[in-house]
Amino acid sequence: MKLIDSHCHLVDEKVAPIVDEVIGRAERVGVEKFITMAGGRxxxxxxxxxxxxxxxxxxxxGWHPEDITKEEDLIDMEGLIxxxxxxxxxxxxxLDFFYDREKETKEVQLLxxxxxxxxxxxxxxxxxxxxxxxxxxMLSIMDKYKSSFRAHFHCFGESQKLLDRVLSDNHMVSFGGNITFKSAQILREMIKTVPLSRLLLETDSPYLSPEPKRGTQNEPANLVHTAHFIARELKIEVEELTLETNKNTICFFGLEN
Incomplete structure (x- = not known):
């Protein structure tokens, strides 16, 4: 079984010192590609x-919503990309308003x-x-830009209303290891409404380790557990799930180029 981790953080301070080991463990269980990111400069x-x-x-x-910055920083980012x-x-x-952001900070995130x-x-x-x-x-932003952009909504945890909009606008979606938690019944119901053609797999490591690894530092090797769990929820073979999600990831991000 081959897998692609569509969202992980391999330069996170918890991972960077052992990144060789982390990548090695992942590759030994079939994770063959990784898309990794950092929230700021x-x-x-x-x-x-x-x-x-x-x-x-x-x-x-990119600039993560919690890394408040200014427009000028985007010039450097464009050149780097x-x-x-x-x-x-x-x-x-x-956008992340989890900690009751002040109006001014919310406006910066929106901008x-x-x-x-x-x-x-x-x-x-x-x-x-x-x-x-x-x-x-987020819905207001989507109304503003319509379908003029392409997005992967990662580690989805909002409502069915937003998920329906994500799908109707032809974006991609993935769920983190928390979909395996006993308390995540709502997420398990939501993923059943996602066509395979719109689904990606991710770990969001080093965060949100899936069962049975919950409580330990997450890493891409744990994608195997999430993939098997999602396949069972969708009542399909895990090979079908990984074949389709790999194809989606390669096509969406242009990994073959």
């Missing part, structure tokens, strides 16, 4: 170094997401989008 050079060292690693550059052949997306970006969507449209790159406690605002 501090990690971008590390992403470039990692992608140069490992042919199977692809990267995304253009001159990095293995940069396959802008991400991760999005930066809009600017990064416009950049993605300009340079024809997909986005990797994170949404938490900001569903109505």
């Amino acid at each position: 501090a990690g971008w050079s590390k992403l470039i170094d990692l992608a140069q060292e490992y042919p199977e690693v692809f990267v995304a550059f 253009i001159k990095t052949p293995k940069c396959v997306a802008i991400g991760e970006v999005g 930066m997401l809009s600017k990064q969507i416009e950049l993605a449209i300009k340079i024809n790159k997909p986005l990797v989008i994170h949404v938490r406690n900001a569903e109505e605002e």
Whole structure:
């Protein structure tokens, strides 16, 4: 069985010192490609170094909603994306109002997401989008830009309403290891409404380890557990799931180029 981890954080401070071991363990269980990202400037050079060292690693550059910044920073990011052949997306970006953000901070998040969507449209790159406690605002952004951008909504955890909009606008979606938790019945019902043609697989490692690894640091090797779990929920063979999601990931991010 071959797998692609469509969203992981291999330059995270918890992972970077042992990244050789982490990639090795993943490859031994069949994970053959990785899309990794960092939320801001501090990690971008590390992403470039990692992608140069490992042919199977692809990267995304973006400003995470929790890394508040200014418009001028996008100029540097655009240049970096253009001159990095293995940069396959802008991400991760999005909206995160989980901690009751002040109005001013929310406005900065909304502005930066809009600017990064416009950049993605300009340079024809997909986005990797994170949404938490900001569903109505995300829907408003989607109304503004219609279907002019392509996005992977990763680690989906919002409502069926937003999921339906994601699917109707032909975006991609994935669920993290938390879909395996006993408390995640709502997520398990939602994934059944996602056509295989719109589904990707991810770990979001080093976060959200799936059962039976919950409580330990997550890593791409654990994608095997999530894949088997999702296949059981969808009542299909895991080989069918991985074949389709691999094809989706390669096509959406242009990994064959």
